[in-house]
Amino acid sequence: TGAGRQVLIGPNAVLATAREGYSWFHWNIRDVLEAASFPGLWRLGFKHFTFGIGEMYRSIFLSAQMSEINKYIPGIDQRDIRKGRAGVRAQAMDYQGKLIEDFVFDEACPRQMLHVRNTPSPGATSSLAIAKMIVDKAQERFGLS
Numbered sequence: 001t002g003a004g005r006q007v008l009i010g011p012n013a014v015l016a017t018a019r020e021g022y023s024w025f026h027w028n029i030r031d032v033l034e035a036a037s038f039p040g041l042w043r044l045g046f047k048h049f050t051f052g053i054g055e056m057y058r059s060i061f062l063s064a065q066m067s068e069i070n071k072y073i074p075g076i077d078q079r080d081i082r083k084g085r086a087g088v089r090a091q092a093m094d095y096q097g098k099l100i101e102d103f104v105f106d107e108a109c110p111r112q113m114l115h116v117r118n119t120p121s122p123g124a125t126s127s128l129a130i131a132k133m134i135v136d137k138a139q140e141r142f143g144l145s
Helices: 029-036 039-047 049-060 062-072 124-142
Strands: 104-106 115-117
Touching: 039 049, 049 062
Parallel strands: none
Antiparallel strands: 104 115
């Protein structure tokens, strides 16, 4: 809940149509083709096809989302809801279509760099533990004490 007795509903997870695509109307064909060429995405899509299509449908049509919302907040109706902002969060996936649920330290970068990819949720709630993990990795990689 928030100020003025607001309740935040969401987020749902749908495939973005652009790296910085914050609406269904923002498409980047290069990003879509790159995602579509990754075999892991196809495997994930086949495994969770029905759920994924449902999430996309509910993300576009608020009226379709109402039955899900009413499971958690009985009695609320569409007039009580307003759409919020969309966000985009990168999610690493392996070639088998499994989501990678932890950080990925990129070892294939120049020795003087440390790339940390895939910030899984909830990043902010565990930020001190995450910082320690990154510091430990940097100390190891750069020979720091």
